[in-house]
Amino acid sequence: xxxxxxxxxxxxxxxxxxxxxxxxxxxxxxxxxxxxxxxxxxxxxxxxxxxxxxxxxxxxxxxxxxxxxxxxxxxxxxxxxxxxxxxxxxxxxxxxxxxxxxxxxxxxxxxxxxxxxxxxxxxxxxxxxxxxxxxxxxxxxxxxxxxxxxxxxxxxxx
Amino acid sequence: xxxxxxxxxxxxxxxxxxxxxxxxxxxxxxxxxxxxxxxxxxxxxxxxxxxxxxxxxxxxxxxxxxxxxxxxxxxxxxxxxxxxxxxxxxxxxxxxxxxxxxxxxxxxxxxxxxxxxxxxxxxxxxxxxxxxxxxxxxxxxxxxxxxxxxxxxxxxxxxxxxxxxxxxxxxxxxxxxxxxxxxxxxxxxxxxxxxxxxxxxxxxxxxxxxxxxxxxxxxxxxxxxxxxxxxxxxxxxxxxxxxxxxxxxxxxxxxxxxxxxxxxxxxxxxxxxxxxxxxxxxxxxxxxxxxxxxxxxxxxxxxxxxxxxxxxxxxxxxxxxxxxxxxxxxxxxxxxxxxxxxxxxxxxxxxxxxxxxxxxxxxxxxxxxxxxxxxxxxxxxxxxxxxxxxxxxxxxxxxxxxxxxxxxxxxxxxxxxxxxxxxxxxxxxxxxxxxxxxxxxxxxxxxxxxxxxxxxxxxxxxxxxxxxxxxxxxxxxxxxxxxxxxxxxxxxxxxxxxxxxxxxxxxxxxxxxxxxxxxxxxxxxxxxxxxxxxxxxxxxxxxxxxxxxxxxxxxxxxxxxxxxxxxxxxxxxxxxxxx
Numbered sequence: 253x254x255x256x257x258x259x260x261x262x263x264x265x266x267x268x269x270x271x272x273x274x275x276x277x278x279x280x281x282x283x284x285x286x287x288x289x290x291x292x293x294x295x296x297x298x299x300x301x302x303x304x305x306x307x308x309x310x311x312x313x314x315x316x317x318x319x320x321x322x323x324x325x326x327x328x329x330x331x332x333x334x335x336x337x338x339x340x341x342x343x344x345x346x347x348x349x350x351x352x353x354x355x356x357x358x359x360x361x362x363x364x365x366x367x368x369x370x371x372x373x374x375x376x377x378x379x380x381x382x383x384x385x386x387x388x389x390x391x392x393x394x395x396x397x398x399x400x401x402x403x404x405x406x407x408x409x410x
Numbered sequence: 411x412x413x414x415x416x417x418x419x420x421x422x423x424x425x426x427x428x429x430x431x432x433x434x435x436x437x438x439x440x441x442x443x444x445x446x447x448x449x450x451x452x453x454x455x456x457x458x459x460x461x462x463x464x465x466x467x468x469x470x471x472x473x474x475x476x477x478x479x480x481x482x483x484x485x486x487x488x489x490x491x492x493x494x495x496x497x498x499x500x501x502x503x504x505x506x507x508x509x510x511x512x513x514x515x516x517x518x519x520x521x522x523x524x525x526x527x528x529x530x531x532x533x534x535x536x537x538x539x540x541x542x543x544x545x546x547x548x549x550x551x552x553x554x555x556x557x558x559x560x561x562x563x564x565x566x567x568x569x570x571x572x573x574x575x576x577x578x579x580x581x582x583x584x585x586x587x588x589x590x591x592x593x594x595x596x597x598x599x600x601x602x603x604x605x606x607x608x609x610x611x612x613x614x615x616x617x618x619x620x621x622x623x624x625x626x627x628x629x630x631x632x633x634x635x636x637x638x639x640x641x642x643x644x645x646x647x648x649x650x651x652x653x654x655x656x657x658x659x660x661x662x663x664x665x666x667x668x669x670x671x672x673x674x675x676x677x678x679x680x681x682x683x684x685x686x687x688x689x690x691x692x693x694x695x696x697x698x699x700x701x702x703x704x705x706x707x708x709x710x711x712x713x714x715x716x717x718x719x720x721x722x723x724x725x726x727x728x729x730x731x732x733x734x735x736x737x738x739x740x741x742x743x744x745x746x747x748x749x750x751x752x753x754x755x756x757x758x759x760x761x762x763x764x765x766x767x768x769x770x771x772x773x774x775x776x777x778x779x780x781x782x783x784x785x786x787x788x789x790x791x792x793x794x795x796x797x798x799x800x801x802x803x804x805x806x807x808x809x810x811x812x813x814x815x816x817x818x819x820x821x822x823x824x825x826x827x828x829x830x831x832x833x834x835x836x837x838x839x840x841x842x843x844x845x846x847x848x849x850x851x852x853x854x855x856x857x858x859x860x861x862x863x864x865x866x867x868x869x870x871x872x873x874x875x876x877x878x879x880x881x882x883x884x885x886x887x888x889x890x891x892x893x894x895x896x897x898x899x900x901x902x903x904x905x906x907x908x909x910x911x912x913x914x915x916x917x918x919x920x921x922x923x924x925x926x927x928x929x930x931x932x933x934x935x936x937x938x939x940x941x942x943x944x945x946x947x948x949x950x951x952x953x954x955x956x957x958x959x960x961x962x963x964x965x966x967x968x969x970x971x972x973x974x975x976x977x978x979x980x981x982x983x984x985x986x987x988x989x
Contacts, residue, residue: 282612285604300584300604316611320582322681 254313254346255327256338257306260360263390264327265303268400273391280305283317290404297404310338310345318346323354323407325399330359330387331367336374354406356384358399363389512691519694523592526701561593570651571699573633576603577668577689578644579679583607586643586679586686589693594648606646610637640665642676647696657698664692738789742767745787745794752778754803763795770797776811777803802854809855816853817846822909822985823864830857837905837983840868865905867983869898870913874964874978875939880923882934884942892939895981896946902983903947912952914982915940919960920973928959939979954984 253261262280266272269288284303289296302321307313318324324346328339339357346355357378359370378385386402388395438445454460476483499506548566552559573594577587585603590596613625628635634653638645638661645665649657668689669676675685746769750757754777760769767789773780780798784791802812810827819825823836832850843866850859873895875888884892902911917932917939936955943953964980965972 283608285601285608287598287600287604298600300600302604302608314611314615316615317608319611320579320584322582 253301253303253327254324254339254342255306255329256308256335256342259306259327259329259332259335259339260390261306261325261327262303264325264358264360264388264396264399265301267390267393267396269301271393273393288400290401292401292404292408297408299400299404310342313342313345315345315349318350321350321353323403323410325403326355326357327360328357328370330361330370331364333369336370354403354410356386356399356403356406358386358388358395360388360390362387362394363391515691515695519697569700570649570653570657572647572649572653572657572697574599574648575693575696576606576644576646576648577686577693578603578607578646579676580640580642580644582679582681584679584681584683586683587689587693589690589697591697591699603646606635606637606644610644636661638662638665640669642673642679643668645693645696651700653698654700657696660696660698664696667692741787741789745769745784745789748783748787749780752783753805754778754808755780755798756801766793766795768795768797771799772801773798774803774808775800776808776815804855806855809853813850813853813856816849817842819846820985822906827856830855831860832856832858833860833863835863837865837867837902840866840871843868865902867902870895870902870981870983874975874980875935876974877935877977877979879920879977880927880931882931882938884938892942892946896943899943899947906985910952910986912954912984912986913943914954914956914984915943916956916958916980916982918958918962918964918976918978918980920976921960921963921967922973923960925959925961929957932959933957935977935979939981 253265255261257279258277262278262284263273265284265286266274269286280303282305286301286303288299288301290299291297302317304314304317326339326343329335336359343355343357359375362368375385384402386395386399388399390396441448454464473483495506548562549559551557552562555562571591571594574588574590574596576585576599578584579586583604583606585600588599588603609628610625624637624639626637626639628637632650634649636647636649636653636658638647638658643665645661645668647661672686672689679685746757746760749755749769749771754774756772757769758771760767762768769780780796781791784794802808806827810825810832813825813827813832817825819834820836820838820842823834823838823842826833826835832853834846838846843861843864847859847861850856873891875891875895876885877883878885899913915936917934917936919928919932919935921928923931933955936957940953940955960976963976964978965975967973967976
């Protein structure tokens with residue numbers, strides 16, 4: 253799980269693994285490890301999820317946590333445009349560090365439609381770049397299962 | 411004919427030959443294909459090589475079929491198999507050792523576990539009957555944690571136990587294999603594996619470490635995590651207690667063995683941990699434990715824990731405080747007892763107020779000062795508040811003491827009190843006698859004053875020995891007075907005992923005549939009396955002669971009687987304590 257501060261990485265993991273959502277905000281320090289079995293193509297795949305602390309910029313990220321990653325979810329906050337730019341920058345950094353591994357971009361907080369600040373145009377541009385972008389809401393659970401399953405599938409096929 | 415016969419023979423022969431040919435032909439026609447087979451069967455039967463091949467083809471199935479039918483085959487093979495094994499071992503034991511190695515470890519461990527479990531059971535029984543404090547504490551712990559008592563005993567007598575071993579892929583941090591000891595507290599091994607990897611990453615990132623330096627030990631309370639790094643895989647062992655350093659070597663060897671045996675699989679690893687199932691026995695070898703039951707039992711009581719230190723300090727402090735408290739208490743009790751026993755002091759209340767002792771009651775001012783009494787008890791006078799109301803004690807001692815204080819008797823007088831009767835003994839000046847008579851009966855506790863044995867010095871000091879005008883001779887009418895004086899002085903002598911008595915003999919003269927004449931006259935009168943007394947009282951008393959002439963007149967001379975009085979000699983008794 254990669255992304256800047258308070259985009260909802262931990263909430264997404266909690267929603268996916270435990271089906272719980274809490275409004276309380278907790279900063280992740282270091283990394284939190286979770287796991288969940290995901291059915292892919294008729295067999296079970298175990299996802300070991302590394303929920304890595306959010307950093308202000310891609311330079312502050314501890315790249316050692318990326319080592320050996322089979323895939324990753326870039327998380328941006330749909331209500332904060334800058335988080336999308338940071339996610340894009342982060343992706344560059346990850347690619348430099350561990351090469352091309354499967355990833356998805358999650359536009360989280362999809363429940364906050366009134367405050368949504370990512371334009372259709374930006375999303376389309378990313379699609380054209382070959383990125384898969386999924387809108388999610390850790391609060392409502394919208395798109396969460398789909399996001400993780402989609403990544404699992406891509407990782408199994410890689 | 412012969413020809414024909416011959417021909418016939420030939421024909422016959424011919425026909426015979428052709429018969430045989432026909433037969434052969436027939437035979438070959440009939441049995442043609444089978445003949446080849448027969449030949450082959452024949453050949454097979456005779457060729458041992460072929461036979462071996464044949465049997466080898468059916469042998470596994472044959473054994474399987476026969477084994478299902480009965481045990482004859484096993485019985486038949488047993489001697490051969492055992493002989494073969496024996497031979498094999500004799501020749502080279504290594505292959506067999508290698509083969510059974512993976513099952514040896516678990517088997518031995520199982521046996522040890524069973525033995526330990528049995529030992530714990532016996533502990534259980536021993537401790538069940540011994541109501542030692544430790545036994546009870548362990549029982550409580552078992553009750554509290556819901557663990558079997560035997561397990562609690564094991565935990566406490568445990569020096570170390572490797573509870574879990576993780577084999578983790580270095581690159582991905584994914585778990586390859588996990589083994590755990592029986593009864594160990596096990597969390598999700600996949601997550602622990604990820605966390606361990608993350609922790610190492612964190613340490614590497616956060617602290618500047620030199621190349622090759624890795625996190626190799628984590629310590630959490632009773633648990634220690636040993637991390638042994640390999641190029642492709644990490645071995646992490648969770649250990650309860652203090653493991654010996656030799657165990658570290660076991661870890662190192664295990665990592666090396668795994669790299670040797672699974673090097674390729676480790677390099678190819680892409681998430682499927684199934685190739686590493688075989689590492690189980692190797693990992694299980696690391697699941698060691700050490701118990702030191704006897705030593706542990708003996709030393710458990712002596713082991714110094716912070717709690718024990720604190721408890722000891724508190725205990726010592728309590729003992730010291732208790733000692734001081736007790737000592738203070740005993741001193742105080744002793745003091746109060748002394749006060750109660752002290753004449754003239756009546757204790758009405760004692761206690762403690764604001765950290766200070768207090769005592770209140772009545773005190774006769776003549777009693778001993780409590781400030782002096784307290785000195786003998788060792789109590790700090792500052793720590794005691796005293797409230798005394800003055801009163802007069804009516805015990806004989808105090809009545810007498812008060813009498814002495816009020817009457818101030820001269821040393822020649824001894825006062826006695828008997829049933830309210832105050833008796834004075836000895837001799838005293840007339841003035842004192844008169845004063846005492848007046849005061850004595852007013853003293854509390856004194857109902858009567860008795861002076862039978864008291865000699866009033868007035869008897870010596872009052873009489874005047876009178877002389878005729880200008881005469882120093884004792885008048886005849888004064889002889890009786892002189893005799894009485896001698897008797898009284900003799901009496902005084904008896905009363906005086908050791909005291910030194912001096913009689914001061916003073917001669918007087920009347921105002922007629924010159925002062926010089928009077929002086930000489932009074933001297934003469936005094937000497938006359940002294941001489942007379944000496945005659946009657948040999949060796950005693952000491953006498954001092956004083957002459958005052960007419961300077962110190964006994965009376966103002968108005969009448970002749972006054973003058974007659976002044977023509978006299980007076981005596982005075984001077985008492986001194988030392989001889």
